Amino acid sequence: MSIDTRRLARRATQVGKPLALFTVLVAIWQVVVDKGLVPTVALASPSEVLDYIVTQRAQLWTNSQATIKEIVLAFAIAFVVGVVLAILIKEFQILHDALLPLLVVTQLVPSVAIAPLLVLILGFGDAPKIATAAVIAFFPILINTVAGLDNVEKEAIDLTRSLRASRIQTLRYLELPSAIPYMFAGTRIGITLSVIGAVVGEFVTADKGLGYLILQGSSTLDPTLVFASLVVLAGIGLLLFGAVRVVEYFVVPWNRAPAQRGGRS
Amino acid sequence: MSALISITGVAKRYATDRGEVVAVQDVDLEVRQGSFVALLGPSGCGKSTLLRMVAGLDAPSEGRILLDGQDVVAPTAMVGFMFQHSLLFPWRSVIENVLLPVDIARGKRAEHLDRAHALLASVGLEEFAHHRPNELSGGMQQRAALCRALIVDPPVLLLDEPFGALDSITREELNDLLLQICHESGKTTLLVTHDVEEAVYLADEVVVMSSRPGRISDVVGVELGYPRDTETRNLPEFRALATRLRKGLGIAHRQGRAAR
Ligand SMILES: Nc1ncnc2c1ncn2[C@@H]1O[C@H](COP(=O)(O)OP(=O)(O)OP(=O)(O)O)[C@@H](O)[C@H]1O
Ligand SMILES: [Mg+2]
Numbered sequence: 001m002s003i004d005t006r007r008l009a010r011r012a013t014q015v016g017k018p019l020a021l022f023t024v025l026v027a028i029w030q031v032v033v034d035k036g037l038v039p040t041v042a043l044a045s046p047s048e049v050l051d052y053i054v055t056q057r058a059q060l061w062t063n064s065q066a067t068i069k070e071i072v073l074a075f076a077i078a079f080v081v082g083v084v085l086a087i088l089i090k091e092f093q094i095l096h097d098a099l100l101p102l103l104v105v106t107q108l109v110p111s112v113a114i115a116p117l118l119v120l121i122l123g124f125g126d127a128p129k130i131a132t133a134a135v136i137a138f139f140p141i142l143i144n145t146v147a148g149l150d151n152v153e154k155e156a157i158d159l160t161r162s163l164r165a166s167r168i169q170t171l172r173y174l175e176l177p178s179a180i181p182y183m184f185a186g187t188r189i190g191i192t193l194s195v196i197g198a199v200v201g202e203f204v205t206a207d208k209g210l211g212y213l214i215l216q217g218s219s220t221l222d223p224t225l226v227f228a229s230l231v232v233l234a235g236i237g238l239l240l241f242g243a244v245r246v247v248e249y250f251v252v253p254w255n256r257a258p259a260q261r262g263g264r265s
Numbered sequence: 266m267s268a269l270i271s272i273t274g275v276a277k278r279y280a281t282d283r284g285e286v287v288a289v290q291d292v293d294l295e296v297r298q299g300s301f302v303a304l305l306g307p308s309g310c311g312k313s314t315l316l317r318m319v320a321g322l323d324a325p326s327e328g329r330i331l332l333d334g335q336d337v338v339a340p341t342a343m344v345g346f347m348f349q350h351s352l353l354f355p356w357r358s359v360i361e362n363v364l365l366p367v368d369i370a371r372g373k374r375a376e377h378l379d380r381a382h383a384l385l386a387s388v389g390l391e392e393f394a395h396h397r398p399n400e401l402s403g404g405m406q407q408r409a410a411l412c413r414a415l416i417v418d419p420p421v422l423l424l425d426e427p428f429g430a431l432d433s434i435t436r437e438e439l440n441d442l443l444l445q446i447c448h449e450s451g452k453t454t455l456l457v458t459h460d461v462e463e464a465v466y467l468a469d470e471v472v473v474m475s476s477r478p479g480r481i482s483d484v485v486g487v488e489l490g491y492p493r494d495t496e497t498r499n500l501p502e503f504r505a506l507a508t509r510l511r512k513g514l515g516i517a518h519r520q521g522r523a524a525r
Binding site: 153155156158159160161162163164165169173174177178180252253254255 | 317320321322339340341342344346348350352354355356365366368369370397399
């Protein structure tokens with residue numbers, strides 16, 4: 001109990017310092033705009049942005065829903081494809097040797113550049129946006145899961161061999177569980193990339209969504225709209241990232257910070 | 266009593282970047298049913314290699330290994346293997362770790378739960394059944410690993426320096442525990458160690474190995490009888506045997522150096 005409160009206190013100071021800096025920066029931003037140090041067409045003051053968010057919450061919320069839907073669907077697809085592919089790559093050497101290098105090479109193409117291509121292929125609905133986000137997000141999930149599946153101690157494999165475990169059993173009882181922390185490392189990157197991917201998709205083709213609002217604000221010289229959308233987008237990103245951390249906390253209890261002391265031996 | 270483990274003319278060579286390494290050569294060894302044999306030798310003399318071949322984890326390059334009259338070609342259900350590291354899975358509780366062999370053998374956990382608890386109790390871990398492995402000390406982790414090796418009651422125990430990473434107090438404690446378990450259940454045990462006292466205290470036969478290439482240089486019977494306790498360590502016979510083995514190891518060392 002007392003340990004938990006101490007950890008909470010430490011967490012609070014961890015959050016407190018960046019929060020303090022953030023407040024200072026916002027205050028500077030407010031002053032800069034108020035004193036007219038920058039042409040207002042480029043910058044909206046924090047109070048204006050906040051005011052806009054409150055008064056236009058209905059519009060922002062409708063567009064947020066569209067974007068959140070794209071992010072979540074894209075992430076789900078990326079996660080399933082990434083993990084399943086990782087398992088196949090682990091289990092079939094031929095895929096490891098043939099497919100994995102190809103996938104790595106495809107990462108040299110800036111993923112955002114494929115969004116227009118996906119529009120050509122998938123048309124103008126939600127599909128190209130979801131596909132763009134999924135394509136961008138799946139790779140870190142895949143690579144981290146592959147690394148996790150490969151990073152099993154040789155002796156632990158010998159243990160399951162001595163118990164005459166089948167390949168599937170070794171995967172189920174040893175390799176997959178030990179890959180879970182890696183999977184989450186990939187997932188934390190993947191969820192962030194899903195947000196980026198969804199916005200990029202909306203930049204290319206959209207009639208709704210926060211990315212669409214940002215473009216609108218930019219083309220109609222409305223910085224308040226741009227900033228308000230950005231703030232909401234940042235909030236969504238933070239919430240999703242936090243959700244992943246919470247799930248991780250409960251799914252990977254053996255890998256929580258204080259337990260790392262003992263390790264495995 | 267017939268030999269439960271029979272090793273004849275076994276050699277193991279590894280192909281490496283710098284050519285072939287002969288890990289063990291010309292090994293002949295018989296382990297009687299119910300006996301406790303210690304493999305003693307300097308680091309790198311091929312003890313683990315030999316044990317792994319008996320377990321069916323590696324195949325010999327030459328010679329034959331029989332377990333209960335059958336050629337060992339793969340790991341068998343007759344063997345419980347214990348490593349220097351406990352290798353408890355951190356995502357499983359202690360009791361779930363003990364039950365891992367049952368899960369892998371597709372057995373019913375419920376049918377083995379009583380035995381698992383009894384085993385944990387016998388090593389003094391009953392209160393820790395539902396703890397996570399990282400909440401246990403190194404010695405407690407090895408106790409749990411011992412329970413895991415015993416849960417499906419294999420007739421043969423192969424132990425590769427199971428107490429090598431522990432402090433001497435904990436090691437002596439676990440030595441007594443192991444001795445008691447092996448004798449009560451009539452296990453046939455092959456233990457790798459490089460601790461002379463541990464070998465003499467536990468075994469009724471000590472097999473001394475020398476290095477490069479690893480081969481058997483001496484086989485010494487330990488006629489101390491059982492049960493053994495702390496007093497046993499002070500017996501003149503015990504001290505004499507330990508001294509003899511130490512000398513044997515020293516000579517084995519020097520031969521090893523000269524051969525290089
Ligand atoms: N997979 C391998 N590939 C190449 N050489 C190996 C391999 N495994 C073992 N060896 C070599 O075989 C020899 C015996 O190794 P082994 O691990 O059996 O020794 P050991 O007696 O168990 O040593 P220790 O007491 O340090 O555990 C060593 O020289 C080692 O370098
Ligand atoms: Mg060894």
